[in-house]
Amino acid sequence: MTTLTDSPGRGASTPPPAPTTPTGGAGLSLYRVVHLVQVWLLPALLVVEFVAFSLLSPFFLTPQNLTNVAVNAADLALIAAGLTLVILMGGIDVSTGFAVGMLSWVVASLMAAGQPPIVVFLAALAGGAVVGLLNGMLTARLAIPSIVATLGTSALFQTGLFALWNSRDIFSTPVFPFLSGGARLGELPILVLIVLAVYLVLHLVLTRTTFGRSIYAIGSNVEAAKLSGINVRRVRVIGSVILGLLIGVAACTYLARVGVVQASSGGELTMLAIASVVVGGTSILGGEGSVLRTLGGVVFIVVLDNGIVLAGVPSLWNGLIVGFVILVAVSINGLAVIINARKKRSL
Amino acid sequence: MQSTPLLTARGLTKRFGATKALTDVDFDIHAGERVAIMGENGAGKSTLMKLIAGVYTPDAGSLTLGGDAYAPATPTDAIRAGVSTVYQEPSGFSHLTVLENLFMGRQTTRALGWLDKKSMGREAGELLARLQLPTRLLKRRMGDLSLADQQQVLIARAVANEARVLILDEPTSILTDTESERLFQLVDQLSAAGTAVCYITHRFDELERVADRFVVLRDGQNSGETDDPDREGLLRMMGSVSSVTVGADGGLVAAEDAVPSAIAEGEGGTEGEGGVLTGSGVADAAAATSAPVLVVDALSSEGIFRDISFAVRPGQITGLYGLVGAGRSELALAICGELPIDAGTIAFQGKPYRPHSSRTALEQGIAYLPEDRKTQGIFPHLSVGDNLSAAALRGVSRAGFVSTAGERDLVATWMDRLSIKAETPASPITSLSGGNQQKVLLARLMATNPQLLILDEPTRGIDVGTKREIHRRIRELAATGIAVLLISSEMAELLELSDTVHVLHEGRLTWSAVGSEITETAILRAATGAAA
Numbered sequence: 001m002t003t004l005t006d007s008p009g010r011g012a013s014t015p016p017p018a019p020t021t022p023t024g025g026a027g028l029s030l031y032r033v034v035h036l037v038q039v040w041l042l043p044a045l046l047v048v049e050f051v052a053f054s055l056l057s058p059f060f061l062t063p064q065n066l067t068n069v070a071v072n073a074a075d076l077a078l079i080a081a082g083l084t085l086v087i088l089m090g091g092i093d094v095s096t097g098f099a100v101g102m103l104s105w106v107v108a109s110l111m112a113a114g115q116p117p118i119v120v121f122l123a124a125l126a127g128g129a130v131v132g133l134l135n136g137m138l139t140a141r142l143a144i145p146s147i148v149a150t151l152g153t154s155a156l157f158q159t160g161l162f163a164l165w166n167s168r169d170i171f172s173t174p175v176f177p178f179l180s181g182g183a184r185l186g187e188l189p190i191l192v193l194i195v196l197a198v199y200l201v202l203h204l205v206l207t208r209t210t211f212g213r214s215i216y217a218i219g220s221n222v223e224a225a226k227l228s229g230i231n232v233r234r235v236r237v238i239g240s241v242i243l244g245l246l247i248g249v250a251a252c253t254y255l256a257r258v259g260v261v262q263a264s265s266g267g268e269l270t271m272l273a274i275a276s277v278v279v280g281g282t283s284i285l286g287g288e289g290s291v292l293r294t295l296g297g298v299v300f301i302v303v304l305d306n307g308i309v310l311a312g313v314p315s316l317w318n319g320l321i322v323g324f325v326i327l328v329a330v331s332i333n334g335l336a337v338i339i340n341a342r343k344k345r346s347l
Numbered sequence: 348m349q350s351t352p353l354l355t356a357r358g359l360t361k362r363f364g365a366t367k368a369l370t371d372v373d374f375d376i377h378a379g380e381r382v383a384i385m386g387e388n389g390a391g392k393s394t395l396m397k398l399i400a401g402v403y404t405p406d407a408g409s410l411t412l413g414g415d416a417y418a419p420a421t422p423t424d425a426i427r428a429g430v431s432t433v434y435q436e437p438s439g440f441s442h443l444t445v446l447e448n449l450f451m452g453r454q455t456t457r458a459l460g461w462l463d464k465k466s467m468g469r470e471a472g473e474l475l476a477r478l479q480l481p482t483r484l485l486k487r488r489m490g491d492l493s494l495a496d497q498q499q500v501l502i503a504r505a506v507a508n509e510a511r512v513l514i515l516d517e518p519t520s521i522l523t524d525t526e527s528e529r530l531f532q533l534v535d536q537l538s539a540a541g542t543a544v545c546y547i548t549h550r551f552d553e554l555e556r557v558a559d560r561f562v563v564l565r566d567g568q569n570s571g572e573t574d575d576p577d578r579e580g581l582l583r584m585m586g587s588v589s590s591v592t593v594g595a596d597g598g599l600v601a602a603e604d605a606v607p608s609a610i611a612e613g614e615g616g617t618e619g620e621g622g623v624l625t626g627s628g629v630a631d632a633a634a635a636t637s638a639p640v641l642v643v644d645a646l647s648s649e650g651i652f653r654d655i656s657f658a659v660r661p662g663q664i665t666g667l668y669g670l671v672g673a674g675r676s677e678l679a680l681a682i683c684g685e686l687p688i689d690a691g692t693i694a695f696q697g698k699p700y701r702p703h704s705s706r707t708a709l710e711q712g713i714a715y716l717p718e719d720r721k722t723q724g725i726f727p728h729l730s731v732g733d734n735l736s737a738a739a740l741r742g743v744s745r746a747g748f749v750s751t752a753g754e755r756d757l758v759a760t761w762m763d764r765l766s767i768k769a770e771t772p773a774s775p776i777t778s779l780s781g782g783n784q785q786k787v788l789l790a791r792l793m794a795t796n797p798q799l800l801i802l803d804e805p806t807r808g809i810d811v812g813t814k815r816e817i818h819r820r821i822r823e824l825a826a827t828g829i830a831v832l833l834i835s836s837e838m839a840e841l842l843e844l845s846d847t848v849h850v851l852h853e854g855r856l857t858w859s860a861v862g863s864e865i866t867e868t869a870i871l872r873a874a875t876g877a878a879a
């Protein structure tokens with residue numbers, strides 16, 4: 001051992017090794033900071049948002065304003081919930097907005113034709129299921145990357161809506177009273193309760209059922225999912241169909257909110273839905289995230305929109321601020337992924 | 348055996364494009380039998396297993412299971428029929444917990460697919476206990492575990508299926524002897540209970556321990572089978588005799604290798620010296636005293652390793668040993684700038700060196716062969732040639748333009764030197780057998796002319812013949828003055844190649860030795876924390 005310049009015994013002669021679990025250390029390593037930020041960013045942003053806006057506008061924190069915001073968020077919340085499933089599987093859907101627009105035309109026309117509400121509602125669901133099935137089949141069966149497939153269907157829905165609209169705006173009343181903010185249970189709009197119920201159910205499905213596990217598994221490692229005996233295609237298609245059904249419901253609540261179908265109805269929802277999921281902290285690469293986080297993302301985005309208007313900021317700024325916040329959220333996620341990858345080898 | 352086999356395969360043929368992976372292969376296994384499937388890299392072992400596991404469907408031929416026709420179209424069919432597989436390439440879900448990984452695809456449920464978490468938790472605890480793994484692992488994310496621990500979780504998952512046929516494709520290639528032995532005990536229990544175990548390995552020293560019968564494939568065809576673990580016979584069947592000869596002590600020696608002291612593969616050499624293997628100590632005195640190319644001083648990374656000091660000299664091979672979780676690979680990653688350093692310093696070629704990423708490390712002349720081929724090594728969408736030349740393109744470029752001819756020569760040279768078995772350099776890397784992919788990665792690094800070569804399990808999954816070849820290349824490289832840091836879980840490899848050995852135990856450097864002081868017993872004692 002004479003030729004060694006270092007002291008081999010060094011490690012052994014110092015006190016016994018400290019516990020070597022990465023989470024056990026008390027120090028605030030970069031890894032822990034990023035992890036904490038990743039978990040707490042959204043709650044913190046929500047708090048800042050609420051405090052700031054209530055200071056800026058006395059009207060912001062009134063029950064009336066908040067229920068309004070909640071009711072107006074319904075369609076976005078429903079789409080984002082379904083979209084979370086698709087994104088968790090490592091997919092994406094950029095056709096949701098125009099799908100809502102096109103279906104809302106169908107709903108409005110059926111209403112105008114005097115069809116009974118239940119028929120109209122079921123038609124919206126059926127239309128949504130077809131939309132979901134179409135997107136699901138294109139991606140799962142024909143193996144077209146979801147971004148390409150849904151860009152295609154989005155163009156299809158947009159053109160479809162334009163052709164159907166045919167320069168005639170259709171005005172409409174809500175299909176069911178409870179699909180607008182009007183019907184209430186005590187103080188709470190029934191619509192808000194329905195949305196919350198959807199989130200609760202999806203949360204339970206994702207965390208407590210084999211189907212939910214399969215969704216995370218597919219997003220985490222498709223090959224391994226296949227080898228584990230998961231029917232990847234079927235789960236993908238079912239996920240898309242669930243999103244489609246929620247789009248069908250969203251078309252009804254969208255119509256109840258805006259009251260009219262126009263040439264470009266719904267288009268703005270596509271980006272907002274993706275933003276809600278991502279700001280919520282669900283990984284755009286799949287495998288990680290939850291619908292509850294998406295709900296937080298939805299709240300953040302609709303409150304931002306509302307607060308900016310109430311605070312008298314020119315609405316031009318709105319898009320800028322939302323865009324900026326999304327970039328920040330996504331970079332923090334990205335940073336966490338990188339640092340996780342570096343630290344992952346620790347035992 | 349007189350009884351009818353549990354699983355039979357007749358005339359299996361499988362083509363991938365122009366490659367005939369399997370031609371007319373027969374295979375039988377009885378309940379409770381342990382069969383080793385042997386063969387060189389690319390012989391078709393994994394393909395045969397994947398046909399049984401329903402990953403591929405055969406172009407011709409048929410299977411029976413338990414006397415009935417068996418034609419799995421998907422892995423699901425195979426799992427349902429009682430065939431459980433641990434694949435050569437790790438296939439876990441890194442975002443999910445160990446518990447979730449253990450039960451993926453076979454969760455215990457009540458109505459409507461509702462998960463029965465309580466009973467799964469109980470069962471999972473028992474499973475881990477069988478492999479002597481701590482239950483606290485259950486809540487950890489799979490991706491946070493070391494590769495070897497992930498492998499053990501995957502083994503536990505396969506075992507959990509209570510399979511009739513268990514397929515293990517090179518399960519021990521990243522495990523040290525300690526973890527391997529636990530697996531062998533498990534295999535014993537399972538085969539005693541009637542499970543048929545198909546076992547693929549390139550490690551001759553574990554053959555007798557894990558198998559009753561040896562089936563050899565060669566170029567996708569049956570090449571013979573035997574009950575006799577005699578190395579020479581097996582090697583002849585595998586077609587490896589040209590590159591490997593059997594030494595006087597029963598160990599394997601590369602044919603070109605005239606050095607008689609080369610340590611035998613496996614336990615062959617152990618007996619002659621009273622249970623003690625010694626290092627080869629090939630380095631000459633000059634190399635042993637030359638100025639170190641890499642000096643690591645009191646290096647720490649929070650929660651992973653602490654206070655590590657050692658030096659790597661040009662022309663020498665420095666071995667790093669340690670049990671799974673000791674921090675060997677992590678130390679290598681830190682030197683490459685892929686793991687944050689919290690304290691301590693590194694000097695490279697006499698100058699302070701603070702690595703930021705593998706790219707800076709590579710520019711400085713430090714090349715690193717990662718342990719996890721699939722996620723850290725290959726570019727799965729690129730060709731064999733592109734994978735091989737990826738790190739050495741600068742050498743064959745002018746003003747940023749890659750010289751096509753230069754790249755082609757480079758690729759051809761290295762494919763030839765390491766005898767890489769690929770249809771053409773343009774074939775996708777994923778079409779190569781596991782061992783051949785590993786060779787491509789090795790070639791990629793060697794082609795960069797590094798000053799320091801860090802090799803993490805360089806011969807993982809590589810057949811004996813090629814392993815000798817790679818060992819020879821490593822020694823040659825060292826002889827030209829390159830410093831080599833070698834991490835290996837395989838004791839024989841470490842003893843054979845290393846001039847100096849450092850042993851890590853729970854993130855600390857517990858023992859170091861040079862030349863003839865390197866003994867297997869001492870290394871094992873240090874690795875288990877017994878030595879001070």
Ligand SMILES: Nc1ncnc2c1ncn2[C@@H]1O[C@H](COP(=O)(O)OP(=O)(O)OP(=O)(O)O)[C@@H](O)[C@H]1O
Nearest residue numbers: 363368388389390391392393394778779780781782
């Ligand atoms: N998916 C695939 N596409 C194309 N060729 C393939 C594919 N899988 C295997 N092959 C080819 O089939 C042959 C047999 O490969 P296989 O993986 O079965 O070898 P192996 O015996 O398991 O080797 P190793 O010891 O290296 O793991 C090889 O020539 C390989 O290149």
Ligand SMILES: [Mg+2]
Nearest residue numbers: 392393435781
């Ligand atoms: Mg193989």
